[in-house]
Amino acid sequence: MTKLVEKAASLLREGAVIKVIGYEEGSNKTRPFFCEKAEDVERLIYNGRCTNNLAVYLTKPELLGSGKVAVVATVPTMRSIAQLVKENQLKEEKFLLLTVTKEDEVVEFSGFKEMNDYLADIQLVIDTKEQELINKLDGMNREQRWAFWQQELSSCFKCYACRAACPLCYCSRCVVEVNAPQWIEPWASPLGNMEWHINRAMHLAGRCTGCGACSDACPLGIPIHLLTHKMMEDIDRDFGATFNNSGNVLSTYKVEDKEDFIR
Amino acid sequence: MIKLEVIMDDNKIEFEPRIVAFVCNWCTYAGADLTGTSRLKYASNVKIVRFPCTGRIDFMLILKAFANGADGIIVSGCHPNDCHYTSGNFHARRRWIVFRNLLNFLGIDIARIRYSWVSAAEGAKWADLVNNTVADIRELGPYTEYQKVANYMEEHHD
Numbered sequence: 001m002t003k004l005v006e007k008a009a010s011l012l013r014e015g016a017v018i019k020v021i022g023y024e025e026g027s028n029k030t031r032p033f034f035c036e037k038a039e040d041v042e043r044l045i046y047n048g049r050c051t052n053n054l055a056v057y058l059t060k061p062e063l064l065g066s067g068k069v070a071v072v073a074t075v076p077t078m079r080s081i082a083q084l085v086k087e088n089q090l091k092e093e094k095f096l097l098l099t100v101t102k103e104d105e106v107v108e109f110s111g112f113k114e115m116n117d118y119l120a121d122i123q124l125v126i127d128t129k130e131q132e133l134i135n136k137l138d139g140m141n142r143e144q145r146w147a148f149w150q151q152e153l154s155s156c157f158k159c160y161a162c163r164a165a166c167p168l169c170y171c172s173r174c175v176v177e178v179n180a181p182q183w184i185e186p187w188a189s190p191l192g193n194m195e196w197h198i199n200r201a202m203h204l205a206g207r208c209t210g211c212g213a214c215s216d217a218c219p220l221g222i223p224i225h226l227l228t229h230k231m232m233e234d235i236d237r238d239f240g241a242t243f244n245n246s247g248n249v250l251s252t253y254k255v256e257d258k259e260d261f262i263r
Numbered sequence: 264m265i266k267l268e269v270i271m272d273d274n275k276i277e278f279e280p281r282i283v284a285f286v287c288n289w290c291t292y293a294g295a296d297l298t299g300t301s302r303l304k305y306a307s308n309v310k311i312v313r314f315p316c317t318g319r320i321d322f323m324l325i326l327k328a329f330a331n332g333a334d335g336i337i338v339s340g341c342h343p344n345d346c347h348y349t350s351g352n353f354h355a356r357r358r359w360i361v362f363r364n365l366l367n368f369l370g371i372d373i374a375r376i377r378y379s380w381v382s383a384a385e386g387a388k389w390a391d392l393v394n395n396t397v398a399d400i401r402e403l404g405p406y407t408e409y410q411k412v413a414n415y416m417e418e419h420h421d
Contacts (some may be wrong), residue, residue, distance in 0.1 A: 137368065146370025146408065183323050190412040195326055198365065202322055205361045227365065234364040239357075250361065253353035255343065261363060262356070262378040 018067030023050040053213040055080035055167035076211035080167040165217035201227040206249025280400035287340035289347040297386030305390035306397040318351030330413040335400035342380040
């Protein structure tokens with residue numbers, strides 16, 4: 001019995017929480033698991049293959065119920081939670097946050113602040129493969145980049161899995177569903193696909209925590225996470241706002257923001 | 264949104280850039296008004312759309328202008344510290360910085376979007392801004408790349 005299973009069992013038995021959101025073994029990979037009964041805790045697992053970002057469920061009250069909920073959070077999940085907290089989307093008393101260290105020890109956070117302190121010591125590392133792709137695109141000329149993205153986005157059929165997987169896409173009414181005026185063509189089309197992905201990226205500007213859930217969810221494997229990840233880089237460079245200390249980049253400003261492009 | 268008509272001289276088939284200008288009510292629109300009342304001549308390729316503030320200029324409007332046939336876009340408002348609403352232009356400036364980077368990463372031609380500050384007293388600057396933008400876009404040619412994507416239903420022979 002792992003320490004995580006023990007912890008979850010005691011939490012559920014004592015009634016400290018009504019459910020534990022964690023991971024279980026799926027058919028090919030791990031999958032999210034909402035554990036509500038103490039006898040099911042054996043199914044809970046935690047390892048490097050647990051990649052779903054569970055923070056996506058925390059803004060959906062219908063999934064959480066009326067009691068306290070424990071969340072087994074990976075580092076990317078915690079980053080998303082931190083951003084949600086910053087945006088006043090989560091109630092502290094509603095959640096009990098757990099994580100598992102490399103040594104399989106279970107860490108229980110007393111609150112969001114403690115989680116943020118824990119996160120502060122962990123560097124956000126961009127995957128080398130992803131960085132290479134961003135560098136490759138940066139090295140291309142504009143026409144090549146245009147061709148690359150037109151090619152990639154042409155396969156998008158607007159399933160919005162990227163939106164569903166993203167913890168920070170929590171609007172109850174998304175801009176793509178607004179039809180008066182209709183900003184974005186709802187069917188899959190070269191123009192509508194591009195406009196949708198630009199909207200998605202812009203609405204995540206300065207908010208994306210780089211978990212990559214959007215491209216993991218994409219059934220066609222379009223590297224859409226590059227848009228927001230590149231944006232994170234640009235925002236870091238232009239506004240010096242790193243993940244840990246930024247407010248919401250687009251709702252603040254500095255008088256000295258660069259304006260070399262304004263003539 | 265109304266499709267912009269192709270402005271074409273009957274006698275010569277020369278490319279006339281179609282420019283859409285998104286301007287704020289308090290500075291640039293008044294500035295453009297001053298250009299007129301000062302009887303300064305400037306290129307007629309521009310269609311001005313008036314907004315309460317640059318902060319109101321949604322990035323989607325810029326994309327919609329391209330999709331509906333604009334070859335170039337002007338975005339202009341009050342100089343920093345002169346915003347009628349104190350900080351609308353500061354917020355807009357941040358959004359433009361982020362948006363420009365994103366568009367550039369996607370391979371959209373950001374040279375076709377011209378940003379400027381034109382105050383209500385700068386009638387001459389407005390005329391120069393329009394003239395220069397028209398000249399630049401004339402050099403770049405029509406934005407067929409984007410229009411092909413926008414009009415994906417139409418057949419293209421080229």
